[in-house]
Amino acid sequence: MDELVFVCLCWEKPICLVCNESVAAMKEYNIKRHYDTKHSKKFADLQGQLRIDKAESLKKQLERQQHSFRKHNEDSEAVVKVSYIISEKIARKSKPFTDGEFIKECLEDAADVLSPLQKSLYAKVSLSGVTVARRIEDLAGDIERTLSEHALQFVYYSIALDESTDLTDTAQLAVFIRGIDTNFVVTEEMAALVPMKGSTKGSDLYESFNAVINRYNLNLAGITTDGAPAMVGKNEGLVALVKKSNPDVPFVQYHCIIHQENLCAKSVNIKDVMSIVVKTVNFIKSRGLNHRQFQEFLKETNAEYGDIIYFCDVRWLSRGKMLKRVFDLRNEISNFMKTKNKDIPHFSDKEWLADLGFLTDITSQLNNLNEKLQGKNNLVHELFDYLKAFELKLELWISQFQRNIITHFPHLSLFQISNMNKYTTALQDLKTQFQSRFHDFRRDEKYLNLFARPFTVSVEEVPEEFQMELIEIQCNSALKDKFND
CATH class of the missing domain: 3.30.420 (Nucleotidyltransferase; domain 5)
Known part of the structure; x- marks a missing residue:
């Protein structure tokens, strides 16, 4: 019916191209009644190609309107998404919620230079402190819901x-x-x-x-x-x-394997090395004038670093980083303390510096172990393997120290050591600390081996309740290998 050309099908319901009203049902009677009652007089004179051209014109006009609405919705969704993304980053970096307002100012200024036409979109991004808090709360709730859904499985x-x-x-x-x-x-x-x-x-x-x-x-x-x-x-x-x-x-x-490793690391102490180092660092860092003068002193001497690091007992890895920084700046620290009439004779004592070098090296090794034990998706048998490997390293180092070989201790090797007994004793004490801890992991070592290496474990080494399962696994593996051959 040519008089119905002003009605097109869009989305789920037919929409009139003239008035943009939708018709309830896609039936010829309903469409014809709408046209006859509202538009027949106005378009009765349009016939043939004129009628077709008019229909196409109205159709393109409707499509432009719909595209404009879709574009507006897409922009609104993008603005909200950006708000959530930035709020998540604020939370991950533990920044104040009010930083969102500063970030928005940066976005607007950047858009003013890079994309002036899009600046209005950046201005719509809501990053007030209240909004950021609400976004983070929504994200936390979504994480909890997702975790609850996974937990059902x-x-x-x-x-x-x-x-x-x-x-x-x-x-x-x-x-x-x-x-x-x-x-x-x-x-x-x-x-x-x-x-x-x-x-x-x-x-x-x-x-x-x-x-x-x-x-x-x-x-x-x-x-x-x-x-x-x-x-x-x-x-x-x-x-x-x-x-x-x-x-x-x-x-x-x-008992958390990382906590136990840290307790072992705390047992390593050579004379008064830590107490003197911490006292020196606190003297420089805790007073504003001393700190500024020390930083300027490092600039003037073209030192390798621009500052020293605080030691915080809660942040375990900071101990090794602080010791390395102090060792590398030992000459600069000594000269600076002399200018303050706080001469520390230990920084001129090669024996004490050798102790500092040893403590720096062994703490660095312990920090490397600690970092391996951290992170997600680590299984318990892998963590215990790291520990056993470190215990083997301790045995190797002890045997090397007994022969005056200090290859694995770069800071200590800078000095001529005549007597290695105290360092050997320190490593032996550390080994004893490791052996006296981790009882819970050693208790279950046979289960860990069964889980990690089922094909290298003999039946007699595993508990009775797992022996039949182990035999079945090993037999199936042997049959598979024979079939492949």
């Missing part, structure tokens, strides 16, 4: 717990969860950071822990803690309370 899961105090003296309980589903897909995520306003006894930690975990009806496989008494107390510790409330759940318990 978990066959087993384990928990890692750490309690520490923030800058406002509020105790924070960090809860990390790692779960595995039937397809062996591992999900590892921070489940919650629970502020604790009151005491931090085992019962308090247990209540906060339950508030997070009760939402997951899962099979608990293991708990790793920081080893604090409130966590591992025999009767009232968090782990003991979890065992009491779940007597039929045979989960394993571990």
